Amino acid sequence: MQPPMGNERPPPPGRPVSAFVPGAAVPPPPFAAGGQLAPQPRQGVPPPQSGAAAPPFGAAPPAAMGGYRGPTPSQGPFAAVPPPQRPFTSGPPPQGPFTSAPPSQGPFASAPSSQGPFASAPPSQGPFASAPPSQGPFAAGPTPPGPFGAAPAPFRPPPSSSSLGQPQSPTGGALPPPPNYARPPPLQSQGFYPGARPTNPQFPMSRPAFQQPVQTMPPPPMGPTAMFGNQAAYPSTGPPVGGTLQSLVEDFQSLALSSAPGSLDPGVDIKGLPRPLDGDEEPIKLLESYPLNCHPRYFRLTTHAIPASQSLVSRWHLPLGAVVHPLAESPDGEEVPVINFGSAGVIRCRRCRTYVNPYATFADAGRKWRCNLCTLLNDVPGEYFCALDASGRRFDTDQRPELSKGTVEFVAPTEYMVRPPMPPSYFFLIDVSVSAVRSGLLEVVAKTIKSCLDELPGFPRTQIGFLTFDSTLHFHNFKSSLSQPQMMVVADLDDVFLPLPDDLLVNLVDSRHVVESFLDSLPNMFHDNVNVESALGPALKAAFMVMSQIGGKLLVFQSTLPSLGIGRLRLRGDDVRAYGTDKEHILRVPEDPFYKQMAAEFTKNQIAVDIFSFSEKYSDIASLGSLAKYTGGQVYHYPSFQAATHGDKLKHELSRDLTRETAWESVMRIRCGKGVRFTTYHGHFMLRSTDLLALPAVDSDKAFAMQLSLEETLMTTQTVYFQVALLYTSSSGERRIRVHTAAAPVVTDLGEMYRQADTGAIVSLLGRIAVENSLSDKLDSVRQQLQLKLVRSLKEYRNLYVVQHRIGGRLIFPESLRFLPLYILAICKSLALRGGYADVSLDERCAAGFSMMILPVKGLLNFIYPSLYRVDEVITMEPNKIDGSLKRLPLTMQCLDTGGLYLLDDGFSFLVWLGRMLPPELVNNILGVSLANFPDLSKIQLRECDNEFSRNFMKILGTLREKNPSYHQLCRVVRQGEQPREGFLLLSNLVEDQMAGTSSYVDWILQIHRQTQS
């Protein structure tokens, strides 16, 4: 049997390893000689950026690091940590990556602390206790339990449709309009919505015309105040839960529908339908009642009223859960405070491991503190002691952010480390086959990376490396003593090995000149490459070998369908016969388990994978994306990439990816009080144990959703607490714990659950569940399930009120959910879920699905219900008035005036729509060319021209891009009536209109209404 490979294994004789490739299949040209390759003067090594953030090997200057080789036994605070084992050495028998093997070996296994910081209950487990031993995935020979065989499915299946029972009156995918209803005539031929907002844009509907009797509302919860007598720590009035007279008036709203039976007039005031033209409504009002909660941008419940009983849960019908955005940018002027407990250690509950927080209470003259999640009375460490005032409040409460703010960050001491904090590390895996060369991709990628070198996080510890591949693998030696990089080609794809033990992933400061030399020559290096093959699988294995000891980010640039070696994929996206059958979903899941297995290995070794896909043809995003899905990564899709068209988008998005603040080697857990439990998690991560999310890297562009279940009736509990804890390594090399704490009242009134509902959180959770369901079910069924949830919830709500209010034929809904019907329609019409085979390309559908899984609430809502603006008047204004003059319009053709210029923004792309009657001068000014001479608008590149209109127009684009820096909107231009482009670029985004067998908003409301009455 072949011994397992180690990184240091010298290349066996006869292997096709060579510098500058003699005899390789496709001889890439050597690094071109030239002035640019002259070694640049070695950069000085500045001191570390902050004292507190000293690198773990602080004693040694960075220049002496020579790469990151792991600690030696004599090194400082980590002396007790055994040096990490090489991943490919022989060792104990392989075990499943997520079995609870004893943490005796492996880079993440040697937890020194007896109490794992993230262990939820018994403190015997280390933080990474469930990490497997370090047997590599590529050990030769039979591996009976298989490193992946035993891996539990990281995603729990969302509730199946069976739990919902059969749809009572489901509409099919075609969502046909009701037979007794004809489309209403357009109310006006032009300029139906001339851009002016209704007087009450928040809620453009008339109030219900009936009186509402005063109901008995549940009392406001007292929280632990009553139990522990610490009044001062809480808002003196107690959090109201809507039990005021004023809220009764706002209990619900209604729409008059179909008042005359048999009439063709639907009786719906189209203008009066609620529309989310202000985008996401962050429930910041909650902070008035719960000032100690974290800001809702970090944590939002689908309803800020936790049901006391299972019967309430089942009558709520909508998902009960939360959306977590742990690294959201902090609200203006509110930096997240950083706390170092020093010798006291991080203050946590000894039973449930909750971190001390503003809802903790103090007793016994300050010597004890009571955990608000599990009520255990804990000792206060001597160093943390403070006396209490007469009301039982610590005198230092206002000086201690952890006792007064819902969001804080703790500096984690060494027991939160299983190895020294890793340096930020970026490894690039670049497909250099012919399509990458011809599209201009290599040039954009090389230039962008070079322009970001100064801004990569973690200076001066940052590590960087590159591997290029086509039908062979090209390793690049960046040893700092070289004047230019050396390339080594490995052609053996079946038994991948590293031709060098070191210098493939190097310290950026030390090897800066070699890296720059490489990036300068990369486009030319493969200029004449005509190789069409792509050995992505073997390249991923090689990248894993290079990165496995440090971890970091792996950025994969893939231009074609992987065609060689392990992980090769086949064309399968064009199988139209599968649609509408039970096999339809199979096209949307990875075909080859290789990708998921690799993802498990990557996560285990703290490697996050971002996929940049550029293929002209089908490239199986479903398979490639699973690398990102299970490693906390992200999928970027640039179909038919051409540098001239897509270069700017790639440049901005790659720059953002490389330079945004990133949290490394992180894990996240969300604790909640007794009686409730998070059951399923939705997003990009690997689930380790039942509730620990492994996130090799996470940043401000990633959000997560989770579902909550009730484990027991909450008879005596009045408040449920939640605490999100993200343990991570900052780019500066500090181990930190970001903690968000929130409280929510327990209610016994279903109406209160509806009143406190958060549509943005509900849509985020529902959208993610729907995308996941589409991986195991037909699109049509997924849409029906969404519709059913909506109908059941509104029906339940109607039953609450219909009797006492004689509502008759009206559709009623709580004000909190007034946009929900439209948003659910929009999810059904989203790229990920709309139509069938012909409506969206499979890759595009899968890429949209991956995006929907990570988008924060605001971005998701704008993606499914894009912003539409009329801009022809705005661009004639004074530049400083432009921003305030942009008004969102309803997404319907009726808003489009043939004499207007419109802009649609879904966060990923802009669409400029030119009305047929738009004055030609204006068009020429904006486009910079005469439309008459330029019939092919698909080739138009909008650039600022030397006129006021163009400058103002580009300013609008710039303003919108600034507001949403996560992605860069690619700008396309389409003219009214230009088919088929207008159809798929614009009309398919007008989600209020009837299109290709889908319902219009009005039809949809009528359907929902009819079903709620049945």
Ligand SMILES: [Zn+2]
């Ligand atoms: Zn506790």
